[in-house]
Amino acid sequence: DTGVSQDPRHKITKRGQNVTFRCDPISEHNRLYWYRQTLGQGPEFLTYFQNEAQLEKSRLLSDRFSAERPKGSFSTLEIQRTEQGDSAMYLCASSPPRRQGEAYGYTFGSGTRLTVV
Amino acid sequence: RKEVEQDPGPFNVPEGATVAFNCTYSNSASQSFFWYRQDCRKEPKLLMSVYSSGNEDGRFTAQLNRASQYISLLIRDSKLSDSATYLCVVNIVWGDKVIFGPGTSLSVIP
Numbered sequence: 001d002t003g004v005s006q007d008p009r010h011k012i013t014k015r016g017q018n019v020t021f022r023c024d025p026i027s028e029h030n031r032l033y034w035y036r037q038t039l040g041q042g043p044e045f046l047t048y049f050q051n052e053a054q055l056e057k058s059r060l061l062s063d064r065f066s067a068e069r070p071k072g073s074f075s076t077l078e079i080q081r082t083e084q085g086d087s088a089m090y091l092c093a094s095s096p097p098r099r100q101g102e103a104y105g106y107t108f109g110s111g112t113r114l115t116v117v
Numbered sequence: 118r119k120e121v122e123q124d125p126g127p128f129n130v131p132e133g134a135t136v137a138f139n140c141t142y143s144n145s146a147s148q149s150f151f152w153y154r155q156d157c158r159k160e161p162k163l164l165m166s167v168y169s170s171g172n173e174d175g176r177f178t179a180q181l182n183r184a185s186q187y188i189s190l191l192i193r194d195s196k197l198s199d200s201a202t203y204l205c206v207v208n209i210v211w212g213d214k215v216i217f218g219p220g221t222s223l224s225v226i227p
């Protein structure tokens with residue numbers, strides 16, 4: 001499978017619990033992005049990595065959220081002390097190294113749907 | 118003002134109709150533009166990039182007007198399988214993150 005893989009596909013957790021999601025990007029892609037999407041809205045940017053460096057974090061990413069990409073390959077997104085408002089689809093995307101003047105779209109994984117009860 | 122805005126929709130059109138979606142973006146320095154398609158409860162998938170000269174891919178035509186900060190997507194001869202949400206996407210800094218619009222829902226009716 002050469003696409004972006006996310007695990008798990010679905011997660012139901014109780015409020016206050018910690019959850020961790022994993023994303024495996026396309027192997028030759030050096031950039032990895034996390035987005036969150038709620039019903040009826042477009043995906044909202046959370047953070048992104050170039051190789052292992054986390055280059056930007058959104059204001060949406062509160063202190064309870066942390067993302068890592070330790071070896072520049074897969075990434076994890078952890079949410080601590082989950083709240084009902086964290087319920088959403090968490091999408092991971094990756095893109096290849098950029099060449100000036102070329103516009104690349106992202107390839108998204110199937111997402112992890114989180115439900116906090 | 119949101120960074121990327123789209124027609125709120127939903128659009129309900131008969132098969133064979135032509136439908137146009139509009140999108141505006143707020144940052145005049147934006148570099149790259151895309152249309153993504155998202156089926157219900159699925160991930161977004163790239164439909165097409167949008168180039169300054171306009172571009173066409175089969176029944177789909179995308180236009181960009183940098184002066185007006187406006188992007189459009191035209192779908193001709195709509196098919197039932199075109200039913201989806203269409204997301205306007207803007208890349209402000211080349212190589213950086215992209216910003217999604219809220220999406221416009223299309224239902225093509227037999």
